[in-house]
Every structure is written in C-alpha cells, then in structure tokens.
Amino acid sequence: MTSISLGQLADRFGLHLDGAPETRLSGVGTLERASADQLSFFANSKYRAALSGTQAGAVLIRAGERELCPSAALLTPDPYLTFAKIAAWWHPKVRPEPGVHATAAIAAGAEIAASASIGAFCVVAASARIHAGAVLGPHCIVGSDCVVGADAELVARVTLVKRVRLGARVIVHPGAVLGSDGFGLAKEHGRWIKVPQLGGVLVGDDCEIGANTTIDCGALGDTVLAEDVRIDNLVQIAHNVEIGAHSAMAGCVGIAGSARIGKNVLVAGASGIAGHLKVADGTTVLAMSMVTSDIHEPGAYGSGVPLMDQRSWQRNMARLRNLDKLVGRVANLEKRSETDGKHE
Amino acid sequence: MTSISLGQLADRFGLHLDGAPETRLSGVGTLERASADQLSFFANSKYRAALSGTQAGAVLIRAGERELCPSAALLTPDPYLTFAKIAAWWHPKVRPEPGVHATAAIAAGAEIAASASIGAFCVVAASARIHAGAVLGPHCIVGSDCVVGADAELVARVTLVKRVRLGARVIVHPGAVLGSDGFGLAKEHGRWIKVPQLGGVLVGDDCEIGANTTIDCGALGDTVLAEDVRIDNLVQIAHNVEIGAHSAMAGCVGIAGSARIGKNVLVAGASGIAGHLKVADGTTVLAMSMVTSDIHEPGAYGSGVPLMDQRSWQRNMARLRNLDKLVGRVANLEKRSETDGKHE
C-alpha cells in the first residue's frame, strides 16, 4: 500500500489540514483500531467516544467538530464521502486478466469482447453478449438474449436467466438472480395456470445489485432499474417493477409487481412495497414499513412498530386488537360529557 | 411468432369477438405499449387510463367493461386467465435437446432417463434419479436420494441437497435450495447441540418454487408441498412444514417449523407464520402479517401496519407504547362518569 504524507493527501483531495504535513500514512482504519500511520473518519456522532480515544494518525472530520479530535485533522464537509474517495484511491480495484477461463462453457455464437474476463465454470449462451472490460467471476451464468455492459462486474455465481441487459459499470454480487420468471398465476377450476413471463430486465449504468437478491423479468415489457440504482442483499424485485435513477433499497426489502418507484427514493431495510402503485421522487421509506398505496409527496414515511419489553408488548397489542372499540368508548364519554355540559 | 387473425383467435379460445375478424395479430403487449398487431388485456381497474389510450389491435376484456375499450375486444369473464392461455399458446416452452452436457459430473449409478436434458456443470449423485423429459439447466446439483419427476424443470443453479423428491412438471427457479438441514438446535451446558435432520422434502406435481427460496428437509419425516403449490422468490420454508394443494406464498414469506398450512391458502408478501400451528383451508393472509396461532376459520386476516408520514408515525407509535395505560384512563373516566350519573 502506498505511503503518503498528510500534506500530500490534503493537496490531492483539496482538504484543509490541521496537523503536521510531514506525518506519513499508509492506510485506513476505524476510529477504534486505526494506528498512528492510518487515516480514519468521523461521520456519526455515536462514535464520539471512539473519536476521543483514537490512535489514528489523522481523522477526516467536519470543521465544526475539529476540537473533538485528539489527532491531526483533515477538514471536509462530508467526511464519509471524502473517506470513500481516499479509500478508493488507496485500494484501486484489481481487474483480472482478460480472457476466457479454460473451464468456461461458451456457446458458439456468444459475443465476448477481447478485453472481457470470463471466470471458471461460467456458462454463456449463444445469444449473449459480453462487452469490453466486463468481468465475470467464477460460476456465472449468462443466459439467452442477455447483455453484460462495458466494465460491468458479475462478482461470482451470478445468474442472468434470460433477456437481462446490464448497463456499463454495473456490479452484481454473488447469488443474485436476474431474469427469473415473475410470479404470474391465474386460477382455473381450482388449479393454478402459469402466466408466461415474456419480458426482460433492464439495468441502467452504474447500478449495483446485492448478494442473493432476485429481480424477476417482466411479464410483458421489462422490469427496469434506471441508472445508479443501488440494491442491497436479499431484496426481492418482482416483475415489471420500475425504479428511478439514484434510488437505493436496503437489505431484505420486497417490491411487488408493477410498482413504480421514483428517482432518489430510499427504502430502508425489510420494508415492503405493494404492487401496482407509485412512489414519488425523493421519498424515504423507513425500516420495516409497509407501503400499500401511492405516495404522492416526497418526504419520510414509516409504519414500523417500536420495540417493547415482552409484558408491555403483550398488553399493548391486546389493546390494539380492541382499539376501534376504545374509540367508541371515548366517543360515548364525549357525548355524555357534552350532554352533562348542557344539563348544567 | 405465429400471426393469427382475430377471428381465428376467437374461435380457438371460444371467445366472443367485437371487432373486425380479419385483423391480424402477432403477439401480446401491455395496454400502454402494445401496437396495432398485438393483443392486450384489461384485468385491473387501476389501468383504466391505459385502456382508454391503448394502441393494441385487440383487448381481452369482460363484457360489462367493453365500452371502456377503444379497440376491438375479445370478451371473456376472466381476461387474465384467457391471456395466460393465449400467451402460452403463442410462446410455447422450448425444451432443450435430450442428453447430458459434456461437462456434467454424473456419478456412476445415477439413473437418468434418455429423454432428460442435463446442463453444463450439473452434479448428479449416484443414488439420484432423473425422470423422463426432465430438464436441468446449468449448474444444478441433485444430491443423494433425490428424485426429479417427469417433465420437471430445474431452470439453473438449483440445489437439491438430499432426500428431495420432486413430482411431475415441478419448476424450480435459480438459486433455490431444497433439502438443506432444518434449524434444529438443543442447548447443553450453554452450547448448541445440532439436532440431526433426517427427513426429506416431498414436492407434489405441478408445484413451482421461486428463485433463492429455501425449503429445509424434515427433522424426522418430510417437509411436504402437496400438488400445485406455488412459491415465489426468497421464501423460507422450515423443516416439517406441510402446505396443502393449490396454496400460494408470495415473495419474502417465512414459515417456521412444523406449521401445517391448508389447501387453497394464499399468503401475501413478507408475512410470517410461526411454528407448530395450523392454518385452515381457504385462508388468506394479507401482506406483512404475523400468524402466531391457529387459524380455524377460512377468511382474510392481517396485521400489517399502514404507512404514515414520519411525524404522525412517531407520535402514534409513542402512544401505542402506552395504549394499555390509555385504556386504564378511559376506564377511569367511565367509572367517574358512571358515578356522576348516579349522583344526579
């Protein structure tokens, strides 16, 4: 890892240095564990105690919080963002050598750019195209009519089932499945009839898709992620969902069929969005919340229930089951109180 | 794709045509995007605006809604079901050629029907049987004592760990794991002791299992899906669960051990069903709901909390934590009001 002086680091990333410019750093670390030759950052007030005891050689910090920091400081309005850039510069991604691994099963007709890298035991269908600079780690499957965009990366064991087109620089983590059949069923004489799933999945440039996440193909037309959409692990995205640019979905989120999620939408962990509805640009859905109707106005919304000790939880939940009756009792009291008032 | 006239289509599927019989169609599309040579359908009133502006050559629609449709109409009491059948006829499933891919690792002793198709890098154990017409896409693992029924399809990268028997025409989507050990643990002297998981998984004819879904083997006896059970993506089905015929579970549902789910049960997305309980035939569980005791009567049940703007959510949830006390306050008021009434 490259060693660099604090002064050089400040220059390179346009930061104000409050400390000795000749101090040399050779890596990054957490406030709790960084050593004197490592850089850390302070972005979350929960870590104030860790900051005050840090052994880091320097800390990225907001100017207004500089006095909380016992070490040299690099001042930045967004320590986490600046950290991301410095860490990426320090740890540049190592791309594997171009070429197709000897064990990969590439069907005749598949178009694979010379600069792409195809890992062990990959399977590429005849009608698939892998663009320049793309990387497929081991055990990836690229099915029929799939396209992997330039410089995209399928980390390992990614399955693109059919009609999946990934834009440039898309990253897909292991175990993700894109282009599986949507859950389309009709019923006839008490038995399910499978509705053919004929569409595809369209993933815009710079999207990232987490481990073991599933994105079904459209029933008709495509399931669509616009550019720069970020999806965490174990997220389910059903057929014909559309997600606008720069939106992000945290782990364990589920989105039902044909939901239309706007741009710059944030959905926190384990929330669910019902089918056939619209979520406005700029909406934030808090954790473990349920969205069952359109959201027209940007803002934050939630429905998660806060934790209680078991006894309180049992009592309150028993009451919740009779809340409607309680409202009736209050209304009765109000009526009586009203009447009593008139009596006087 | 076969082109067909509207008149022929009406004849073939027994529909009443209101439009020019000589119009030719060559495929299906959504109300919003279908062109004049495509067929669409209207089954959800949310798409009334799309219907009124559709460019589709014809629309499958209920007789009573015919006047909403600007194009030719094919009348049917269940447009979605009829669409499913026409789409399946237009897009017949293409089965791969029978045979075993050169890269597959088939253990000596495995019984594979001559008409079955085994994809690249599949692994089939010595004691496994693959019946006639079954299709294994690439990267499937069929472990010991597993059976793949006639005409079943493991789309790709499916893992049948052990003692998994799939009926005829079962479809399993990529990433699904069947026959993994159930979560059976006992504690001794503060440490976990693993309880051997000795059963299997029995999947009836015509079931469908979604991408990255997990179905554990039974601890003793089998985990059982009866015929025609449909499971969406990222569903967890624990050991010894039994699910009756024609039931369906949407994405992200979790079912704990030894739950017995009846026939024709519908469980909407992200709901959870606790262990060792019974759910009556014909029950519907709404989205994001928690089932923790037996359901004896068919009907619809829910416990999901509706979305609120953040401020309302915070206030109401703070109140929910004191709901039991509020009921006490109301009871006090009632007592006092009672007493006051008597005073008069």
Place this chain on the structure above:
Amino acid sequence: MTSISLGQLADRFGLHLDGAPETRLSGVGTLERASADQLSFFANSKYRAALSGTQAGAVLIRAGERELCPSAALLTPDPYLTFAKIAAWWHPKVRPEPGVHATAAIAAGAEIAASASIGAFCVVAASARIHAGAVLGPHCIVGSDCVVGADAELVARVTLVKRVRLGARVIVHPGAVLGSDGFGLAKEHGRWIKVPQLGGVLVGDDCEIGANTTIDCGALGDTVLAEDVRIDNLVQIAHNVEIGAHSAMAGCVGIAGSARIGKNVLVAGASGIAGHLKVADGTTVLAMSMVTSDIHEPGAYGSGVPLMDQRSWQRNMARLRNLDKLVGRVANLEKRSETDGKHE
C-alpha cells in the same frame, strides 16, 4: 442402521428406563409416525394427542409426564437434547473421501490439507487455505485470502468471496454468501459513490450458517461471529456486525451495519435490528420485531402485531393512524372531568 435394545440405549445415554429392556429399536421417528421398533420424543405439549396415540417402541420424556405415555419410556429432563444425541449416534455423519475432485479448479499456491475433501467444480483461489478434515461439497468458491477451518463443512455451492476466515467445525449451507461487499454508499452531486469495503468476515469455531444467508465483509475491520453462533436461512448480516458466542438468529432476520449483538442472544424469525446499536447479552427478540435502539437489559422484547380478521384489522389500523388524536381527546375529557369535579 444399528439395532439396539432399550436396556443398552438407557445404559449408553444414562437414562432411566420404564419398560422392557429387551425391546429392540432400530431408528427414530415422530410420535405420529414412529413404529414399534422406533424411538420418539415428547418435548412440546402441543403434541400431547400424538403422544397418547403413538405406536413408537419407546419415547424420551420427562419423568413428570411419564403417565401421559402409552409406550415404554426413557426418562430425561431434556427429551429434545437427549433425542439430538441419540439421533446423532444413530446417524453418524459420513465424511466423503479426502482428495480433490478432478473437475475442481484449484489455483497454484492454494494450500489444501491432504485430509480435506474438495468437490466437483469447486474454485479455490491461490491465497486460500483449506485445513485438515474440511469438506467442500460441489460448486463451492473459496476466494482470495479465505481460510476454511479444520473439519469445517461447506455443504454445497457456498461462496466465500474474500477475506473470510472460518473456524473449526463451521458448517455453511448451500447458497450462503460470505464476504460480499457491504452496502456502503456516499452521495456526491446526486450520484452514489461506492465506499470500498476493505475488511473481512471472521467466523468462530462451531458456527453454523444457513442456506442463502448473506454475511457481508466489514468496511474497515471485520464482520465477526464469535464461536457457536447459529444462523438460519435467508438471514442478512451487514458489514461490521458483531455477534457474540452462542447466539442464534432464525430465518429471514436482517441485521444492519455495525450492530453489536451480545452473547446468548436469540432473535426469532423475520426480525430486524438497526445499525450502530448494542443488544445486551441474554436478550431475546420475539418474531417480526424491530430493534431500533440499544437494549441494555437482558429479557424478551417484541413489536410484532398480532393477527386480526380483515375487518377488525382495517378498523383498528384506521384508528391507530389517529391514536395521537385519541389521546388528546381523552386528555380533554380528563380535564373536563377534573373541572366538573371541582364544580361540585
């Protein structure tokens, strides 16, 4: 399967036998399905009816419940634990032969113990180490700087992406992904910037990780599971989570980044734990609950909402959205009642 007399079984496991010692057993079964030559157990009062009708040759049961049992009885204070031990003795794990399958892709430099077993189509990176007695089933990927501990078992299709170190006797079930990038994003000019994920995953001895579960690598430092942690299927563990020894997480649980979970913590199915918080040793989180702040005291906590019939659910939930206003109405009534009291 070995046949054994009841007397021998009682001797071997230190149990008190109430029944004929010469009766021979040759396996285990459920109360409902065991035959006269099988052993069953009674540990859950829900199965009292099954117990009274059991055909099992003998039943493991607590002394105080012996009279409920129609068959011979083996008395034990913890029937489930004793069952686990007897079943494990009866069904010893069969380890595959040591050696590397001919189809595995082992990079030059990888250290693989002679007693380890590497299955078909496994991929092992140059910097990986596989210790003595470890078993990799088919289709496992062991990435750079990963270590598989002695006698550990990757059942099949497990992906260790990078910097994952598994302790001794760890079991990982199919589809699990460890060491995938954490969901670290910063925003700049309206676009996401990926934060490099530089840490690893440290899994202690005797941990077990379920099918299709995901455990991300740390951003800086490691995601850590201490010894004897048990994780069920489809669980999401984000970057830098730490879980103490002997804790267990049931299916579909999600734990957000940097949460610190204590020892002996139990988290029931589908619960969620927010990031950057602490959960005390000995805490139990009930099913489908949301933890969004520190838990300082051990005990049981919940926030799951109980199921209601659809009509009650709709009414009560409509009221919940106005609970804060209801509290205001009650406060008004109290004020008026107070005033009325003073009037008298």
